Amino acid sequence: MENLQSTTTLQNGVKMPWLGLGVFKVEEGQELVNAVKTAITHGYRSIDTAAIYGNEVGVGQGVRQAMAETGVAREDLFITSKVWNSELGYETTIAAYEESLTKLDIDYLDLYLIHWPVAGKYKDAWRALETLYKEGRVKAIGVSNFQIHHLEDLMKDAEIKPMLNQVEYHPRLTQKELHAFCLRHDIQLEAWSPLMQGELLDNTELQEIADKYGKSVAQVILRWDLQNGVITIPKSTKEHRIAENATVFDFELTPEDMARIDSLNKNHRVGPDPDNIDF
Numbered sequence: 298m299e300n301l302q303s304t305t306t307l308q309n310g311v312k313m314p315w316l317g318l319g320v321f322k323v324e325e326g327q328e329l330v331n332a333v334k335t336a337i338t339h340g341y342r343s344i345d346t347a348a349i350y351g352n353e354v355g356v357g358q359g360v361r362q363a364m365a366e367t368g369v370a371r372e373d374l375f376i377t378s379k380v381w382n383s384e385l386g387y388e389t390t391i392a393a394y395e396e397s398l399t400k401l402d403i404d405y406l407d408l409y410l411i412h413w414p415v416a417g418k419y420k421d422a423w424r425a426l427e428t429l430y431k432e433g434r435v436k437a438i439g440v441s442n443f444q445i446h447h448l449e450d451l452m453k454d455a456e457i458k459p460m461l462n463q464v465e466y467h468p469r470l471t472q473k474e475l476h477a478f479c480l481r482h483d484i485q486l487e488a489w490s491p492l493m494q495g496e497l498l499d500n501t502e503l504q505e506i507a508d509k510y511g512k513s514v515a516q517v518i519l520r521w522d523l524q525n526g527v528i529t530i531p532k533s534t535k536e537h538r539i540a541e542n543a544t545v546f547d548f549e550l551t552p553e554d555m556a557r558i559d560s561l562n563k564n565h566r567v568g569p570d571p572d573n574i575d576f
């Protein structure tokens with residue numbers, strides 16, 4: 298884990314960058330295209346979007362413009378999207394995958410995820426992801442917002458285990474049990490809302506730790522993700538923050554500071570509870 302292009306290897310051998318750019322709540326338009334382009338220019342290789350974000354067209358544009366300007370090849374990039382709840386089913390998920398590719402205007406995704414574990418629907422969707430994977434149309438498949446019981450239930454019938462689980466994860470929600478379960482099953486954990494959507498950035502304890510290293514609170518949190526072996530995808534549309542969030546490979550938190558950050562856990566979510574979703 299040396300730089301922004303450093304990768305972890307998923308259970309199927311596919312390499313995925315430890316740090317990427319999230320684009321939740323960034324609408325189609327120039328700001329989005331610029332954010333994606335800026336990130337890739339600064340060395341990011343991984344972009345996380347989803348059908349429901351309604352911004353796959355702009356993500357694709359940003360990717361293509363960055364490739365043209367920087368010479369970075371498609372195979373050096375890692376693009377993730379997710380199938381939305383309304384499309385969960387065998388045929389509908391295959392069609393949703395096609396639609397995401399069309400909007401992004403690319404030939405394949407590196408990672409395709411089931412966005413939420415909608416009861417009674419995710420198994421058919423998983424079969425669709427397995428088909429896409431077996432046909433070589435997607436490099437890796439996984440899930441998002443799956444709790445341990447969802448993973449157990451899915452894996453009872455699955456031919457292929459999810460390669461990754463993207464969940465809400467930050468110092469107020471450290472997900473220890475879920476993480477241990479994922480480690481046992483070789484499912485890579487990925488953090489969404491790693492900065493708790495900005496809510497953690499004025500935390501005095503984190504600020505104290507950040508001051509010690511001459512780093513920002515955002516950088517300390519993202520470094521804590523990486524040292525915990527968790528992929529992280531902070532979102533920003535501002536160039537200076539895109540750059541700041543990526544400058545986390547030049548320092549190391551001590552075990553004491555890692556523990557101090559762990560102790561901030563309150564099992565507190567900013568996003569929906571996967572066991573009580575109504576969408």
Ligand SMILES: NC(=O)c1ccc[n+]([C@@H]2O[C@H](COP(=O)([O-])OP(=O)(O)OC[C@H]3O[C@@H](n4cnc5c(N)ncnc54)[C@H](OP(=O)(O)O)[C@@H]3O)[C@@H](O)[C@H]2O)c1
Pocket residue numbers: 318319320321322345346412441442463464488489490491492493494495498513515516530531532533534535538541542568
């Ligand atoms: N699978 C899921 O269900 C799910 C759910 C939510 C999110 N996600 C993914 O995870 C990504 C990240 O999560 P998120 O967007 O919810 O929240 P986040 O990354 O925790 O926080 C983003 C917020 O923090 C601000 N910010 C970023 N870097 C900063 C810095 N260095 N200093 C100060 N402020 C900073 C951003 O503002 P500016 O843009 O103004 O800089 C934005 O308001 C998403 O974009 C999405 O790709 C997935």
